[in-house]
Amino acid sequence: MSHALYRLGRFAASHPWRVIGAWVLLSVVVVAASASYGRELDDSFEAPGLDSSAALDLLTATESDAAGLTAQIVVTPNDAAATFFDDDVVATALANVRSGANDLTNVIGSSDPVGALASGREAAIRSGTVSPDGRVALVRVQYPVIDELGVEDLDELKEFAAAAAIGSPLRIELSGDLFFAFEEPGTGVGELIGIGAAIVILLLAFGSLIAMGLPIGMALFGLALGVSSMALITYLIEIPSWAPSVASMVGLGVGIDYALFLVTRHREFLAEGMTVVESAGRSVATAGQAVIFAGGTVVIAILGLGVAGVPFMTAAGVATSVTVAIMVVASITLLPAFLGISGHWINRLGVHRRSHSAGDRQVGAGWLRWGRHVSNHAWSYAAGVTLLLLGLTAPVLALQLGFPGEGSYPDSRTERRAFDLVADGFGPGTNGPLVIAVDIADDDSVVEPLRDAIEDDAGIVAVTPAEVDPDAGVATLLAFPTTAPEYDGTVDTIRRHRSAEFPAVLGDSPAVAHVGGQTASFSDIGGRVTDRRPAFIAAVIFLSFILLMFDFRSVLVPLKAALLNLLSIGAAYGVLVMVFQWGWGKGLIGLE
16 A cells, blocks of 8 residues: 555656646535536434334324424513513514514414414413413424424524514514524534634644645545535435534544644655655655544544434535545545645744754654653553543433533524523423324224313423314324423433333223424433443444554554543543533533
């Protein structure tokens, strides 16, 4: 392999404009094809075999409205003394909001707090659309399934709410599934911060603007190609809309890292007196081989997500792996071309003086002293650091997987403000209703007993009247937990329904009940990933071990790598548990 890489590196450095031209042409073709023929990235949080997926399949097959997405329009009077029970002005404004919502494109229908208010105070409270104190009203807007919607539906809803709030006596906030499906992520602020940090670090490491710019330029080039290709990859597998963000973070990291290997080795060879072409060839032959195997282990680790059995995670892993593979190819072809163009200028435009003589390949004196000190006390450091990492890893035993909910958003987001209004007015569980789908095609007598059993559950605060579709043979219930969507108590309630209450009520009946909805779906997916985590870890370690064994022709080296990875990654996740679950030091990074 090293001979082939050597020839490849020499060719790229000898004919840089040909190589760069080929990359530019490829990029233009991919970007143009993506813009003209690429499919939109899709968000599907289903996984085969889960009870929540069975509920969605049942509702979808019968064309039930409950299979679609929902949005919530949460309103409260601006006047702190006003309530919807006794103020006709705010009640009229509420009626206008609901009427306008029903006129939006693709809206199937909405809940009717106005009609409930007309039936009296108690009826309005029982409907679940007006809070017991009369300060909060909730309009649940029903949309069709996600395949029939787009980001324009969310934009239309937000524009409507903004216009309706002008001159209104109501404060209007929005939330719901529609936001989760189509709200666009931030415009690469995190990536820009990462690039800025990389620029500073590379400047300090290299002391040259040109040497710093080569890894950054190559990484950005490869990243643009990788992200653009995702709209084409969707012809093979559905890519979630958040995959580009993950691929960007991973792609930038490995791209800069791999380029750093090659640039460092190239500068060392130049310092020994080699020509630019010869130095680039040898750099690719040596460091390039390390890049290929390093990239291979990263791809294996990411593709290991397929073991989790969650399709959208597998798809995101595929998209990210493609980006990493592009970075590897760019490192051994595009970067040597850049090295050929930069020539000996790579050491110029320095920001601090640094020697590059042939004998100056050693690290700094401080690092050298530290390395010798650790080597001279190897067993002491090995034992001490291992114990420290094991201690940091211990909290992983309490790791709980889930999805960030609207309650974790900052106050600047309307979804968070709506979440707080609903939680204060109706109770925290109202933000995460459970959608219970019952197949009653062969027995419709179980609906009311099932509803009564659910309503009597200690974890449920309210259950809506059953919506029965006799033609489709499906009954739908909405149950509101007493706890917030992300709380353990909500998960316990879901499990109790499935394992105890449903079997007790249904008995030998042919009717089947499933718990669905976003809260149940996220809980199920987190549970599946947790259950399959050991298999995922074992698969990644085994495949990486085999790859490294072929690379180093050793058993000890890949074994050491596997153990170090387990310890370091375990410690990292242990710290995540400490901060994000236990709240240790959360204020330092702005968490609530």
